[in-house]
Amino acid sequence: MARLEGRTEGLTDVDLDLVRRARQFVAEHVASHASRWELDRRVPTETFALAAQQGLALMLQPEKEARADVPSYLGVARVAEEMGAGCLTFALPLLAQNYVAWAVARHGTLEARSSLLPQMRAGSLFGGFCLTEPGAGSDVAALATTARRVGGKWTITGEKARVLLGTEARFFIVFAKAKGADGSVGVGLYLVRAGLPGVEIGDAYAMVGGHALGCNSVRFWDVEVSDEDMLLPPGQGFSFAFDAIDFARLYVAATACGMLRAGLEEALQYTTGRMAFGQRIVDFQGPQWMLADVATHLLASRALVDEAVTCVSDRARFTPAVAHAKKFVTQVALPGLATCAQLLGANGLLARNASGRHFQCAKIAQYLDGSTEIQNLVIARSLMRTI
Ligand SMILES: Cc1cc2nc3c(=O)[nH]c(=O)nc-3n(C[C@H](O)[C@H](O)[C@H](O)COP(=O)(O)OP(=O)(O)OC[C@H]3O[C@@H](n4cnc5c(N)ncnc54)[C@H](O)[C@@H]3O)c2cc1C
Structure with a gap:
């Protein structure tokens, strides 16, 4: 290979x-x-x-x-x-x-x-990151889950959507709106164990692919948690969420580089080994140009990931840098993997081959931790701040 x-x-x-x-x-x-x-x-x-x-x-x-x-x-x-x-x-x-x-x-x-x-x-226990809701995806500020003070405890009520490994998780970190000590409403972060009364863990979604992600919805019906399980008080939850999401975007971009690389390696291998019209497929100029375009996108993708890493200690630069990386890599991975699958002919449709499988996952990557359009929003805002 x-x-x-x-x-x-x-x-x-x-x-x-x-x-x-x-x-x-x-x-x-x-x-x-x-x-x-x-x-x-x-x-x-x-x-x-x-x-x-x-x-x-x-x-x-x-x-x-x-x-x-x-x-x-x-x-x-x-x-x-x-x-x-x-x-x-x-x-x-x-x-x-x-x-x-x-x-x-x-x-x-x-x-x-x-x-x-x-x-x-040890990899024997998983937790779920519960920010997205059925009514609040890109616009997370619209989240409707609440944490109310009742009898010296917090009562969590709401529904979270698209929880990665939610089907396997034994606890959840839940972002919820709550009233702070000064009476103002903000988003806090709560640790909720899966076995508590009122926690309803949904079945895995039937999706177009990516079922091994164990993605589901989790409902919290008046779930009581103690003060000790308030990880962050009202008003401090979003700062943690956005910090985590910046890193998540960086590593989704790096993961998508890997998918594109695997597709390119496979296509190179196939077109070098396969004969058509008396010569290797890779010796035709058309396939060569297709491979060359994917390779250029892979190099550019890695460069954006590397550039984002260099900004990690400066939040003002890191946030737009990861948005550029996540947007570009996931944008080129999808057509790039389609090209790689095309170069495999009908073999590109076989589940055991990388290109088709990665193609499905590349689509998923375009939504993870903020869609392509939301990366553009982040980039545009950072551009406007320079004026
Ligand atoms: C496999 C998978 C795993 C996930 N895991 C988790 C998880 O563990 N925890 C978690 O909290 N979330 C998770 N998510 C949720 C993910 O972060 C959201 O899907 C993402 O933020 C987009 O939200 P949405 O899907 O609700 O799209 P919507 O917000 O409904 O957006 C629909 C479309 O409108 C566009 N749009 C929205 N607002 C604007 C705007 N202002 N300008 C231009 N276009 C706009 C979007 O780009 C999108 O194309 C996961 C998602 C997937 C697919």
Whole structure:
């Protein structure tokens, strides 16, 4: 198989080791299994646990970024690319667990931290990030879930939509509107365990693809949580959400680089091995130009991911930089993967081949953590601030 990995400049020894482990893990446990997960509509929790044991879960630890044994943001981006080359449905749930774990690690009680984080690190326990609602997607400020003060506790009421790994999660971090101590209404963040009375976990959505993501709706019918389970008070929830979403956008973009790379490698392999009209398909100029265009988009995509990583410590630059990266990579991945599938002829339709499977996932990536149009909104706002 052709290999079109990215540059290794700027990666530390820890990063290189993790990238190597991710590549090997994907080859052994993901690439040849992902189509079966999709056909069976199964969430591969046992594969997540195996990956966690290889250090591929909870890799992001911003407060420890300076430590020598922790991978850098660039390193995690390259790992995300490797995982995406296997399957978005493998990469995304593992990456998303980082943001859930941050909320617990930074704002949870000692009891929450010690009961949840070790199991999350081992890949045996998952949490759901509950921001989106049936009536509030792009416009998250319109969220309608509430947390009310009743009898010295918080009562959570509302419905959350499209919760990644929601079918498997044993707890949720829930963004809800609440009245603060000064009487003003703001969004707070609450930790809600799945077993509490009033928590109703929906079945996985039937989607056009991506069933291994375990995506569903979760309803909270007057669920009581204690003060200790308020992770962030009213007014502070959104700042955490947007911080997490910036990182999520970066790593969705890196994952989409991996999908595009896998499609290109497969198309290169196929057109080099397949004969038509007395010569290799790759020797016709038409296919060469198709491959060349995808390769250009892959390089440009990686450059935008790398550029975003360089802005990580400056929020004002990081937010638009990840919006550029997420928008561009997911925009070129979809037609790029269609091109790769086209180069495989009817083989491009087979579930076991990467191009068709990644094509479905590339569409999903266009919505994740804000649609393409919302990235444009972020970019345009940052442009207007320069005037
Ligand atoms: C597989 C999957 C997993 C997800 N996981 C999670 C999760 O774990 N937790 C979570 O909270 N959310 C999750 N999401 C939700 C995701 O973040 C939302 O789907 C996304 O923010 C878009 O919201 P929406 O789908 O409701 O689209 P809508 O808000 O209904 O938008 C519909 C269309 O209108 C466009 N639009 C909206 N506003 C504007 C505007 N101002 N200008 C121009 N166009 C506009 C949008 O771009 C889109 O094309 C997930 C989504 C998917 C697909």
